[in-house]
Amino acid sequence: MDQSATTVRLELELEGTDAHLLFADGDTWLGSGPYAGVTVRLLEREEGHGFGLSIVVTVLVSIGVNVASNVVADAVRSAAGRLVIRARGRHGASDGSAEGLEGLVEDERDAAEADRTAVPEDLSAGPGPRSR
Amino acid sequence: MSPMADPDASPDPPPSAGVLIDGDSHLELLGPWASPDVPPYAATAFTAAERRRIHLLHYLLRGNFVLTVAADDEDVAAFMDGSRRCLDLAAHYVRDDGALPVPDWLEATDAGIKDILRPDHPAVDDVRITVTWDQRIYARSRPRSREILVSAVTRAHLRSLNVWFWTSWNHAMRAADPKDTGKLATIRAMLRNSEGFTLPLLAFLVSVYRDIDLSRLPCPRAWDAESFRLASLWTAMQTTFVLAHEYAHVLLHGDHPLGSPRLEAEADAFAYRVLLAFDRTGFTPDGVRPALRWYFRLLAIERSVGQVINSHPVDWIQEDIQCRPLAFLHPTVGDPNAAYFDAAVGNAAMVAKHFLREAGPERIREYSKDICAEFGTLARPTHDRRAE
Numbered sequence: 001m002d003q004s005a006t007t008v009r010l011e012l013e014l015e016g017t018d019a020h021l022l023f024a025d026g027d028t029w030l031g032s033g034p035y036a037g038v039t040v041r042l043l044e045r046e047e048g049h050g051f052g053l054s055i056v057v058t059v060l061v062s063i064g065v066n067v068a069s070n071v072v073a074d075a076v077r078s079a080a081g082r083l084v085i086r087a088r089g090r091h092g093a094s095d096g097s098a099e100g101l102e103g104l105v106e107d108e109r110d111a112a113e114a115d116r117t118a119v120p121e122d123l124s125a126g127p128g129p130r131s132r
Numbered sequence: 133m134s135p136m137a138d139p140d141a142s143p144d145p146p147p148s149a150g151v152l153i154d155g156d157s158h159l160e161l162l163g164p165w166a167s168p169d170v171p172p173y174a175a176t177a178f179t180a181a182e183r184r185r186i187h188l189l190h191y192l193l194r195g196n197f198v199l200t201v202a203a204d205d206e207d208v209a210a211f212m213d214g215s216r217r218c219l220d221l222a223a224h225y226v227r228d229d230g231a232l233p234v235p236d237w238l239e240a241t242d243a244g245i246k247d248i249l250r251p252d253h254p255a256v257d258d259v260r261i262t263v264t265w266d267q268r269i270y271a272r273s274r275p276r277s278r279e280i281l282v283s284a285v286t287r288a289h290l291r292s293l294n295v296w297f298w299t300s301w302n303h304a305m306r307a308a309d310p311k312d313t314g315k316l317a318t319i320r321a322m323l324r325n326s327e328g329f330t331l332p333l334l335a336f337l338v339s340v341y342r343d344i345d346l347s348r349l350p351c352p353r354a355w356d357a358e359s360f361r362l363a364s365l366w367t368a369m370q371t372t373f374v375l376a377h378e379y380a381h382v383l384l385h386g387d388h389p390l391g392s393p394r395l396e397a398e399a400d401a402f403a404y405r406v407l408l409a410f411d412r413t414g415f416t417p418d419g420v421r422p423a424l425r426w427y428f429r430l431l432a433i434e435r436s437v438g439q440v441i442n443s444h445p446v447d448w449i450q451e452d453i454q455c456r457p458l459a460f461l462h463p464t465v466g467d468p469n470a471a472y473f474d475a476a477v478g479n480a481a482m483v484a485k486h487f488l489r490e491a492g493p494e495r496i497r498e499y500s501k502d503i504c505a506e507f508g509t510l511a512r513p514t515h516d517r518r519a520e
């Protein structure tokens with residue numbers, strides 16, 4: 001993975017219940033064309049089932065330095081290949097609209113970049129979600 | 133007030149109390165109503181995330197009160213005063229610890245389902261219910277950890293949609309041409325005002341897909357106390373069904389990967405049996421059928437609307453959803469009047485769907501933008517890494 005890339009972790013609620021059809025070509029989606037520089041890796045499918053006929057997956061999005069957040073949001077929607085109902089990051093949540101996802105990606109990128117440049121004492125908090 | 137709550141639009145409204153209390157809502161949270169320890173809400177004292185929770189809780193608390201179409205100015209003023217106090221209370225709860233208590237309606241529904249299932253499934257008592265802040269009509273089971281998640285707004289949204297159905301139904305019955313005596317006269321009257329019927333529904337459906345400020349969603353008025361009782365009964369049937377469906381997954385499908393149509397049908401049939409065994413007046417096959425028909429039809433329309441406004445390929449049939457209730461809703465016996473009403477409810481949902489399909493994706497997206505503008509989204513700052 002590109003060392004200069006930023007990675008953000010997103011939980012996506014997607015329409016449909018047929019989780020096995022997702023990312024049918026393997027667990028990694030490599031962006032090309034307008035989405036070059038974006039990689040979406042499927043980390044896990046949540047156990048369980050929602051009555052609203054949806055599935056929840058966690059993805060790791062790797063974003064090249066100069067890729068705009070609205071492009072990243074489109075790439076995520078494209079990688080999922082189905083309706084994104086809601087999304088959640090480590091620091092916030094959004095609806096599945098282009099603008100909502102873009103804002104969430106932007107916030108998560110800012111947070112990830114802040115984490116990378118954080119002073120070492122930040123690590124003493126140990127594993128688990130870090131509070132900002 | 134939204135135009136959907138315009139009493140002048142109703143011909144000859146029946147005499148009725150102007151404000152009703154929803155006994156299945158969140159009366160348990162009104163305890164500190166008069167307490168001086170609950171100060172007026174000050175938005176600036178809260179973070180954006182807290183404000184979002186406050187508005188969601190305000191939406192739930194405000195739902196304890198329902199205006200009828202007969203409400204006069206005094207009733208509306210009292211309702212608005214009460215709504216303001218609900219906002220203070222919501223802030224009070226969020227400031228206190230931010231946790232969402234399991235509401236009485238959910239606790240009672242859960243206890244009733246557990247009572248029915250206990251003899252055959254002693255493990256039912258290990259199943260825990262967790263309430264979430266998700267802004268969706270939503271329940272989710274995690275069989276391995278024996279947990280069922282339910283969004284707090286599920287009941288409030290369903291109740292609003294049911295109240296709107298019943299008010300529209302009564303309104304259409306009154307408006308039907310007296311010479312039009314066929315069985316579908318009411319539906320024909322609804323068709324003549326399909327926009328007026330559909331757009332308020334759309335506000336709730338769009339709120340599933342957009343971060344609309346729930347605090348400002350419209351409050352559908354009940355036609356009268358009896359009509360509200362029926363809407364509440366439908367809501368109880370729908371929430372019980374959804375919860376029982378998730379119980380089926382936890383108790384029967386723990387080791388299976390979920391999502392197959394067979395398991396869904398099994399869970400639906402299980403939930404239907406629980407519903408008919410549930411200890412509440414009116415939970416009969418004839419009573420349950422239209423309530424679930426309306427619910428599944430709305431679910432299908434909701435999904436299509438989500439596809440349209442997120443510029444996704446649109447499936448107006450939603451076969452997976454539409455076919456689900458057929459297995460248990462297919463009337464095998466019956467009172468012809470009940471069957472007729474059931475069919476009419478299905479047709480009412482079709483009126484809304486037909487209106488949306490005719491409107492087309494562009495117009496629906498415009499409606500969605502109007503709804504977001506009218507009811508307010510939780511705005512984000514503009515960003516500097518945007519590519520044009």
Ligand SMILES: [Zn+2]
Binds near residue numbers: 399
């Ligand atoms: Zn299910």
